[in-house]
Amino acid sequence: MNEPLIALEPGERLLWSGRPQRSAPTGLEWYRIVFGSVMVSGFAAALGLPAPVAAAILGTVGLAVVWGPVLWRLRTTRREVYAVTDQRVVVADRVSGRTRAYEYLSELEPPVVRRGEDGTGMLTLTRQDASVSVFGYSVPKRHQPPPIELHAVPDVDGLRELIVREQA
Structure with missing residues:
Protein backbone atom coordinates (compact mmCIF):
# COMPACT_ATOMS: atom_id res chain seq x y z
CA MET A 1 0.00 0.00 0.00
CA ASN A 2 1.44 3.37 -1.03
CA GLU A 3 1.20 6.29 1.36
CA PRO A 4 -1.03 8.87 -0.29
CA LEU A 5 -0.59 12.62 -0.11
CA ILE A 6 -4.17 12.84 1.13
CA ALA A 7 -5.05 14.43 4.45
CA LEU A 8 -7.42 12.24 6.41
CA GLU A 9 -10.34 13.69 8.33
CA PRO A 10 -10.40 13.28 12.13
CA GLY A 11 -11.28 9.70 13.04
CA GLU A 12 -10.84 8.48 9.46
CA ARG A 13 -8.87 5.28 8.83
CA LEU A 14 -6.98 4.49 5.60
CA LEU A 15 -8.00 1.10 4.14
CA TRP A 16 -6.32 1.15 0.72
CA SER A 17 -4.25 3.45 -1.43
CA GLY A 18 -2.64 3.16 -4.83
CA ARG A 19 -2.21 4.70 -8.23
CA PRO A 20 -2.81 3.66 -11.83
CA GLN A 21 -0.48 0.87 -12.96
CA ARG A 22 -0.35 2.24 -16.50
CA SER A 23 -1.85 5.01 -18.53
CA ALA A 24 -3.14 3.98 -21.95
CA PRO A 25 -6.04 5.01 -24.17
CA THR A 26 -9.28 3.08 -23.67
CA THR A 77 -4.52 9.87 -14.91
CA ARG A 78 -0.75 9.34 -14.77
CA ARG A 79 -0.53 11.90 -11.94
CA GLU A 80 -3.40 10.50 -9.83
CA VAL A 81 -3.24 8.78 -6.47
CA TYR A 82 -6.24 7.01 -4.96
CA ALA A 83 -7.27 6.36 -1.38
CA VAL A 84 -10.14 4.45 0.16
CA THR A 85 -10.86 5.15 3.81
CA ASP A 86 -13.55 3.85 6.09
CA GLN A 87 -15.59 6.95 5.15
CA ARG A 88 -14.55 8.20 1.68
CA VAL A 89 -13.04 7.51 -1.72
CA VAL A 90 -10.49 10.20 -2.63
CA VAL A 91 -8.64 11.04 -5.85
CA ALA A 92 -5.72 13.45 -5.58
CA ASP A 93 -2.92 14.80 -7.74
CA ARG A 94 0.29 13.15 -6.52
CA VAL A 95 2.43 16.03 -7.82
CA SER A 96 0.59 18.96 -6.25
CA GLY A 97 -1.21 17.02 -3.50
CA ARG A 98 -4.48 18.76 -4.42
CA THR A 99 -7.65 16.71 -3.94
CA ARG A 100 -9.40 16.36 -7.30
CA ALA A 101 -12.51 14.48 -6.16
CA TYR A 102 -13.95 12.71 -3.17
CA GLU A 103 -17.23 11.14 -2.16
CA TYR A 104 -18.46 9.58 1.05
CA LEU A 105 -19.05 5.83 0.81
CA SER A 106 -22.55 6.20 2.24
CA GLU A 107 -23.55 8.39 -0.74
CA LEU A 108 -22.24 6.01 -3.44
CA GLU A 109 -23.86 3.17 -5.34
CA PRO A 110 -21.95 -0.14 -5.32
CA PRO A 111 -18.86 0.16 -7.56
CA VAL A 112 -18.96 -1.00 -11.17
CA VAL A 113 -15.90 -2.90 -12.44
CA ARG A 114 -14.50 -3.14 -15.96
CA ARG A 115 -11.66 -5.64 -16.14
CA GLY A 116 -8.73 -5.20 -18.49
CA GLU A 117 -6.86 -7.91 -20.33
CA ASP A 118 -3.72 -7.31 -18.26
CA GLY A 119 -5.36 -8.07 -14.89
CA THR A 120 -5.98 -4.46 -13.92
CA GLY A 121 -9.37 -2.83 -14.09
CA MET A 122 -11.35 0.38 -13.84
CA LEU A 123 -13.65 1.02 -10.90
CA THR A 124 -16.49 3.51 -11.41
CA LEU A 125 -18.23 5.02 -8.39
CA THR A 126 -21.47 6.96 -8.95
CA ARG A 127 -23.47 9.00 -6.44
CA GLN A 128 -26.83 7.51 -5.48
CA ASP A 129 -28.63 10.74 -6.38
CA ALA A 130 -26.79 11.29 -9.69
CA SER A 131 -29.43 9.65 -11.86
CA VAL A 132 -33.16 9.09 -12.12
CA SER A 133 -34.97 6.06 -13.51
CA VAL A 134 -37.01 6.75 -16.65
CA PHE A 135 -38.84 3.82 -18.24
CA GLY A 136 -36.42 1.42 -16.57
CA TYR A 137 -33.29 3.27 -17.78
CA SER A 138 -30.92 5.25 -15.61
CA VAL A 139 -30.67 8.82 -16.89
CA PRO A 140 -28.07 11.20 -15.39
CA LYS A 141 -29.37 14.30 -13.64
CA ARG A 142 -28.10 17.68 -14.77
CA HIS A 143 -25.44 19.54 -12.78
CA GLN A 144 -24.24 16.45 -10.92
CA PRO A 145 -20.55 15.76 -10.35
CA PRO A 146 -19.15 13.13 -12.71
CA PRO A 147 -18.58 9.62 -11.39
CA ILE A 148 -15.24 8.88 -9.77
CA GLU A 149 -13.16 6.56 -11.92
CA LEU A 150 -10.14 4.68 -10.60
CA HIS A 151 -8.10 3.65 -13.66
CA ALA A 152 -5.76 0.64 -14.04
CA VAL A 153 -6.24 -0.62 -10.47
CA PRO A 154 -4.52 -3.92 -9.67
CA ASP A 155 -6.82 -6.48 -8.00
CA VAL A 156 -9.87 -4.43 -8.93
CA ASP A 157 -12.22 -7.17 -7.63
CA GLY A 158 -10.57 -7.09 -4.20
CA LEU A 159 -10.92 -3.31 -4.03
CA ARG A 160 -14.56 -3.55 -5.06
CA GLU A 161 -15.23 -6.06 -2.28
CA LEU A 162 -13.46 -3.82 0.23
CA ILE A 163 -15.66 -0.84 -0.74
CA VAL A 164 -18.88 -2.91 -0.71
CA ARG A 165 -17.98 -4.30 2.74
CA GLU A 166 -17.38 -0.79 4.10
CA GLN A 167 -20.65 0.46 2.59
CA ALA A 168 -22.62 -2.26 4.40
Whole structure:
Protein backbone atom coordinates (compact mmCIF):
# COMPACT_ATOMS: atom_id res chain seq x y z
CA MET A 1 0.00 0.00 0.00
CA ASN A 2 1.44 3.37 -1.03
CA GLU A 3 1.20 6.29 1.36
CA PRO A 4 -1.03 8.87 -0.29
CA LEU A 5 -0.59 12.62 -0.11
CA ILE A 6 -4.17 12.84 1.13
CA ALA A 7 -5.05 14.43 4.45
CA LEU A 8 -7.42 12.24 6.41
CA GLU A 9 -10.34 13.69 8.33
CA PRO A 10 -10.40 13.28 12.13
CA GLY A 11 -11.28 9.70 13.04
CA GLU A 12 -10.84 8.48 9.46
CA ARG A 13 -8.87 5.28 8.83
CA LEU A 14 -6.98 4.49 5.60
CA LEU A 15 -8.00 1.10 4.14
CA TRP A 16 -6.32 1.15 0.72
CA SER A 17 -4.25 3.45 -1.43
CA GLY A 18 -2.64 3.16 -4.83
CA ARG A 19 -2.21 4.70 -8.23
CA PRO A 20 -2.81 3.66 -11.83
CA GLN A 21 -0.48 0.87 -12.96
CA ARG A 22 -0.35 2.24 -16.50
CA SER A 23 -1.85 5.01 -18.53
CA ALA A 24 -3.14 3.98 -21.95
CA PRO A 25 -6.04 5.01 -24.17
CA THR A 26 -9.28 3.08 -23.67
CA GLY A 27 -11.15 1.39 -26.51
CA LEU A 28 -13.33 4.41 -27.25
CA GLU A 29 -10.31 6.70 -27.11
CA TRP A 30 -8.47 4.56 -29.69
CA TYR A 31 -11.55 4.81 -31.89
CA ARG A 32 -11.59 8.59 -31.44
CA ILE A 33 -7.88 8.88 -32.32
CA VAL A 34 -8.00 6.67 -35.42
CA PHE A 35 -11.40 7.67 -36.79
CA GLY A 36 -10.91 11.37 -35.96
CA SER A 37 -7.47 11.49 -37.55
CA VAL A 38 -8.78 9.87 -40.74
CA MET A 39 -11.76 12.25 -40.81
CA VAL A 40 -9.59 15.35 -40.28
CA SER A 41 -7.14 14.24 -42.99
CA GLY A 42 -9.97 13.47 -45.40
CA PHE A 43 -11.73 16.76 -44.66
CA ALA A 44 -8.54 18.75 -45.20
CA ALA A 45 -7.88 16.93 -48.49
CA ALA A 46 -11.50 17.31 -49.66
CA LEU A 47 -11.41 21.07 -49.19
CA GLY A 48 -8.47 21.28 -51.58
CA LEU A 49 -7.17 24.42 -49.96
CA PRO A 50 -4.65 26.04 -52.30
CA ALA A 51 -2.48 27.44 -49.57
CA PRO A 52 -0.47 24.79 -47.72
CA VAL A 53 -0.42 27.05 -44.67
CA ALA A 54 -4.24 27.05 -44.46
CA ALA A 55 -4.33 23.27 -44.85
CA ALA A 56 -1.66 22.87 -42.17
CA ILE A 57 -3.56 25.15 -39.77
CA LEU A 58 -6.85 23.32 -40.39
CA GLY A 59 -5.14 19.95 -39.94
CA THR A 60 -3.40 21.03 -36.75
CA VAL A 61 -6.58 22.42 -35.20
CA GLY A 62 -8.53 19.32 -36.23
CA LEU A 63 -5.97 16.95 -34.77
CA ALA A 64 -5.82 18.99 -31.55
CA VAL A 65 -9.58 18.61 -31.20
CA VAL A 66 -9.31 14.85 -31.77
CA TRP A 67 -6.14 14.09 -29.77
CA GLY A 68 -6.36 16.81 -27.09
CA PRO A 69 -8.96 15.27 -24.76
CA VAL A 70 -7.29 11.85 -24.94
CA LEU A 71 -3.84 13.26 -24.14
CA TRP A 72 -5.28 15.38 -21.32
CA ARG A 73 -6.93 12.33 -19.69
CA LEU A 74 -3.72 10.32 -20.01
CA ARG A 75 -1.70 13.14 -18.41
CA THR A 76 -4.08 13.61 -15.48
CA THR A 77 -4.52 9.87 -14.91
CA ARG A 78 -0.75 9.34 -14.77
CA ARG A 79 -0.53 11.90 -11.94
CA GLU A 80 -3.40 10.50 -9.83
CA VAL A 81 -3.24 8.78 -6.47
CA TYR A 82 -6.24 7.01 -4.96
CA ALA A 83 -7.27 6.36 -1.38
CA VAL A 84 -10.14 4.45 0.16
CA THR A 85 -10.86 5.15 3.81
CA ASP A 86 -13.55 3.85 6.09
CA GLN A 87 -15.59 6.95 5.15
CA ARG A 88 -14.55 8.20 1.68
CA VAL A 89 -13.04 7.51 -1.72
CA VAL A 90 -10.49 10.20 -2.63
CA VAL A 91 -8.64 11.04 -5.85
CA ALA A 92 -5.72 13.45 -5.58
CA ASP A 93 -2.92 14.80 -7.74
CA ARG A 94 0.29 13.15 -6.52
CA VAL A 95 2.43 16.03 -7.82
CA SER A 96 0.59 18.96 -6.25
CA GLY A 97 -1.21 17.02 -3.50
CA ARG A 98 -4.48 18.76 -4.42
CA THR A 99 -7.65 16.71 -3.94
CA ARG A 100 -9.40 16.36 -7.30
CA ALA A 101 -12.51 14.48 -6.16
CA TYR A 102 -13.95 12.71 -3.17
CA GLU A 103 -17.23 11.14 -2.16
CA TYR A 104 -18.46 9.58 1.05
CA LEU A 105 -19.05 5.83 0.81
CA SER A 106 -22.55 6.20 2.24
CA GLU A 107 -23.55 8.39 -0.74
CA LEU A 108 -22.24 6.01 -3.44
CA GLU A 109 -23.86 3.17 -5.34
CA PRO A 110 -21.95 -0.14 -5.32
CA PRO A 111 -18.86 0.16 -7.56
CA VAL A 112 -18.96 -1.00 -11.17
CA VAL A 113 -15.90 -2.90 -12.44
CA ARG A 114 -14.50 -3.14 -15.96
CA ARG A 115 -11.66 -5.64 -16.14
CA GLY A 116 -8.73 -5.20 -18.49
CA GLU A 117 -6.86 -7.91 -20.33
CA ASP A 118 -3.72 -7.31 -18.26
CA GLY A 119 -5.36 -8.07 -14.89
CA THR A 120 -5.98 -4.46 -13.92
CA GLY A 121 -9.37 -2.83 -14.09
CA MET A 122 -11.35 0.38 -13.84
CA LEU A 123 -13.65 1.02 -10.90
CA THR A 124 -16.49 3.51 -11.41
CA LEU A 125 -18.23 5.02 -8.39
CA THR A 126 -21.47 6.96 -8.95
CA ARG A 127 -23.47 9.00 -6.44
CA GLN A 128 -26.83 7.51 -5.48
CA ASP A 129 -28.63 10.74 -6.38
CA ALA A 130 -26.79 11.29 -9.69
CA SER A 131 -29.43 9.65 -11.86
CA VAL A 132 -33.16 9.09 -12.12
CA SER A 133 -34.97 6.06 -13.51
CA VAL A 134 -37.01 6.75 -16.65
CA PHE A 135 -38.84 3.82 -18.24
CA GLY A 136 -36.42 1.42 -16.57
CA TYR A 137 -33.29 3.27 -17.78
CA SER A 138 -30.92 5.25 -15.61
CA VAL A 139 -30.67 8.82 -16.89
CA PRO A 140 -28.07 11.20 -15.39
CA LYS A 141 -29.37 14.30 -13.64
CA ARG A 142 -28.10 17.68 -14.77
CA HIS A 143 -25.44 19.54 -12.78
CA GLN A 144 -24.24 16.45 -10.92
CA PRO A 145 -20.55 15.76 -10.35
CA PRO A 146 -19.15 13.13 -12.71
CA PRO A 147 -18.58 9.62 -11.39
CA ILE A 148 -15.24 8.88 -9.77
CA GLU A 149 -13.16 6.56 -11.92
CA LEU A 150 -10.14 4.68 -10.60
CA HIS A 151 -8.10 3.65 -13.66
CA ALA A 152 -5.76 0.64 -14.04
CA VAL A 153 -6.24 -0.62 -10.47
CA PRO A 154 -4.52 -3.92 -9.67
CA ASP A 155 -6.82 -6.48 -8.00
CA VAL A 156 -9.87 -4.43 -8.93
CA ASP A 157 -12.22 -7.17 -7.63
CA GLY A 158 -10.57 -7.09 -4.20
CA LEU A 159 -10.92 -3.31 -4.03
CA ARG A 160 -14.56 -3.55 -5.06
CA GLU A 161 -15.23 -6.06 -2.28
CA LEU A 162 -13.46 -3.82 0.23
CA ILE A 163 -15.66 -0.84 -0.74
CA VAL A 164 -18.88 -2.91 -0.71
CA ARG A 165 -17.98 -4.30 2.74
CA GLU A 166 -17.38 -0.79 4.10
CA GLN A 167 -20.65 0.46 2.59
CA ALA A 168 -22.62 -2.26 4.40
